[in-house]
Amino acid sequence: MFFQEAKTRQEECATCDSQAGRQRDVRDTELSGPTGDVADRRLMGGIERKKMQLEKVASLRRARTLKFVALLFDEDARRCGAMVDALFADCGDPQKVAERLFEPAARVIGDSWCADELDFVKVTVAMSRMQRLFHRLTAEHRPTAASDMSRSVLLTAAPGEQHTFGLSVVEDAFRRSRWQVDCGDFDREMDIYRSVAANSYRIIGISISGERLLSDLTSMVSRLRSRSRNRSVVLMAGGSLITRNPQGAINAGFDLLAIDASSAIALAEAVVTPGFATDMRIAAE
Incomplete structure (x- = not known):
């Protein structure tokens, strides 16, 4: 009788262990199956959207820089000044204007000079005009501290x-x-x-x-x-x-x-x- 009860308890425990194992397998399947795939797809989709946004911003800034460089060689300097004023109105800081517009423009001009696409006279004219624009901006908005x-x-x-x-x-x-x-x-x-x-x-x-x-x-x-x-x-x-x-x-x-x-x-x-x-x-x- 004792051995029969012990055998019955062993069979019950084995049944419980088997059920618990199946439940763990189901949970593991849920985590690594369709639900996990959806989470991965959402994560990758978010990364891809962020990448596209950054590329779009970089493209817009590049286009703005090239437009500004072209205007530096224009006889009418007012359009250059208008771009500078518009960007300052947006950011409110001469240093941010320099970072977003003047410095990229200077790099483009420097690269063009190194590639023999611009001669010394044109480079000098463009850089002198840019320096005057920056001096005007900083003179109008001096440090307060x-x-x-x-x-x-x-x-x-x-x-x-x-x-x-x-x-x-x-x-x-x-x-x-x-x-x-x-x-x-x-x-x-x-x-x-x-x-x-x-x-x-x-x-x-x-x-x-x-x-x-x-x-x-x-x-x-x-x-x-x-x-x-x-x-x-x-x-x-x-x-x-x-x-x-x-x-x-x-x-x-x-x-x-x-x-x-x-x-x-x-x-x-x-x-x-x-x-x-x-x-x-x-x-x-």
Whole structure:
């Protein structure tokens, strides 16, 4: 009798285990079957829609940039100004206008110059017009916050550098971030050394675009360090050369490499953050 009851209980347990196993199989099938496929399709569909939206935005911005570049060569400058004013009305920030319109336009012009599609005269005319438009925009909408005198930066183009539009954008970005900015258009390299000897700059930023200037950078960096009033000065390099040949600037001895105005500000803010190591080389990704 005892053995018969034990056998019956074993059979009942086996039946329960079998039913539980079937229920688990059903749940697993539900998760990995049609319901799981629907979730995957929805996820992939959402990703694809997001990708299409980003591509559409990129296409519209590209078209706007090309239109602006074409207008820079037009005899009537008012249409260029109208585009700038419309974009500022939309975003309310001169730096965003530079990021969304001026900087992409400068890259298009630079690429056209490198491809021999534009001559020097046309490039000069376009960049000069763009610089005037940016100066007008920043003059009409000046920074409202006062500068912090403990955060000082000297910005200048490398001696012999002919393109300074990007430097103007970086200068405005520093001012809007409450930095005390000296932006010099030095006729001679010696004038730069006199300025750094007379002022305790926390950062010295040099804009470089031409490969031909690279050979002189090492000696220039050495002189800037030796003659600077601030013995822990940080040297930052910017300009189109940085995107083409960052290693060249690193080899010359620069501490920081900034690819645009926003990265220049981010790196500069890191410099004045407590605990920053002045001997640390940082490159903007």
